[in-house]
Amino acid sequence: MAKIIDGKAISSEIKQEVKEETEQLQKNGIFPCLAVVLVGENSASKVYVNNKKKACEACGIASLSYELPETTTEAELLELIQKLNVDKKINGILVQLPLPKHIDETKVILAISPEKDVDCFHPQNVGALHTGGKGFLPCTPAGILELIKRSGYDITGKECVVIGRSNIVGKPVSMLLLKENGTVTICHSKTKNLPEVCKRADIIVVATGKINTLTKDMVKESAIVIDVGMNRNEEGKLCGDVDFENVKQKAEAITPVPGGVGPMTIAMLMKNCLTAAKNQA
Ligand code: NDP
Numbered sequence: 001m002a003k004i005i006d007g008k009a010i011s012s013e014i015k016q017e018v019k020e021e022t023e024q025l026q027k028n029g030i031f032p033c034l035a036v037v038l039v040g041e042n043s044a045s046k047v048y049v050n051n052k053k054k055a056c057e058a059c060g061i062a063s064l065s066y067e068l069p070e071t072t073t074e075a076e077l078l079e080l081i082q083k084l085n086v087d088k089k090i091n092g093i094l095v096q097l098p099l100p101k102h103i104d105e106t107k108v109i110l111a112i113s114p115e116k117d118v119d120c121f122h123p124q125n126v127g128a129l130h131t132g133g134k135g136f137l138p139c140t141p142a143g144i145l146e147l148i149k150r151s152g153y154d155i156t157g158k159e160c161v162v163i164g165r166s167n168i169v170g171k172p173v174s175m176l177l178l179k180e181n182g183t184v185t186i187c188h189s190k191t192k193n194l195p196e197v198c199k200r201a202d203i204i205v206v207a208t209g210k211i212n213t214l215t216k217d218m219v220k221e222s223a224i225v226i227d228v229g230m231n232r233n234e235e236g237k238l239c240g241d242v243d244f245e246n247v248k249q250k251a252e253a254i255t256p257v258p259g260g261v262g263p264m265t266i267a268m269l270m271k272n273c274l275t276a277a278k279n280q281a
Contacts, residue, residue: 001249002225003151003253004254005254005260007264010263011263012263012267014264018059018271022059028281033062034056035090035092037066037093037094038068039070040068040099052269055270068080073103074102074104074107074108077095077099081108081112085116088280091280092276093116094118109121110122118273118276120136120272126138129172129176141173144205144261147226147260151253155177155180156182160182160185160201160202161198162185163198163207164187164208170205177203185197198214199219204219204224204225204226205228208241209229214227214241214243214247222252226260227244227254227260229257230262240257244257
């Protein structure tokens with residue numbers, strides 16, 4: 001039976017570390033602050049934004065909330081971002097995606113100052129990740145690395161298979177695994193013989209958004225399985241991309257959904273806010 005990697009516990013550990021460091025900074029007159037921008041009425045986005053504000057509070061990081069109506073124009077949003085860019089009290093800017101259809105997300109991402117881009121979506125930070133330069137680490141991929149490392153697993157020399165090649169998860173997590181000296185294979189919907197590729201893997205990261213992408217017959221006994229997926233099954237229950245009940249009976253370790261990768265994303269966002277405040281001090 002696999003060891004269950006507890007994302008809730010590991011994320012709490014990281015948030016506690018952030019809190020302690022924030023308290024130290026505050027003693028030196030530095031007060032980390034995150035600006036959270038939400039446009040429109042997307043109910044899932046509202047939940048995410050609330051969770052981020054709560055995490056800020058738990059870590060002693062100030063958060064300023066900008067909740068704008070659905071009718072906000074692109075120009076108005078860009079103007080707000082410019083204001084936040086030059087505001088010295090604000091260290092991090094987070095614009096919750098998706099944005100309403102009439103606003104160009106790429107333009108908005110490009111408008112955020114790379115020094116305040118705590119989500120690591122700006123091409124300058126994405127580029128730094130690929131070239132080994134200085135920049136923020138993307139939250140979900142960095143959280144995945146923390147889950148693996150803090151559970152005591154070394155990545156060096158391991159066969160790592162990432163299923164999914166999105167800009168938010170698949171590609172950046174592959175770069176981070178490579179940086180940790182993993183031997184990385186990136187798979188996608190056109191990959192031939194996915195089960196054979198997965199069977200070689202010591203570490204498998206699944207980020208497809210498709211229920212049961214990874215099944216028991218696709219993993220070896222010593223595999224560490226990280227499930228990034230967030231789906232709703234037929235009963236409306238939150239579930240991942242991995243056939244958890246069966247894979248857990250064979251693999252070495254596995255993350256559950258919920259309670260695996262999910263809580264890590266916010267913890268790493270808090271870490272980036274702290275880094276931003278330190279860099280700007
Ligand atoms: P995308 O839809 O952007 O990308 C999915 C990727 O999976 C694509 O590269 C696609 O291939 C590949 N893919 C789809 N089906 C298969 C298949 N059957 N076999 C192999 N590859 C396949 O998704 P995201 O990366 O944005 O998100 C993935 C999942 O992770 C979602 O469930 C999302 O909700 C979740 N997520 C969770 C986060 C968290 O904090 N826990 C954060 C971000 C995402 P191709 O490129 O060929 O189309």
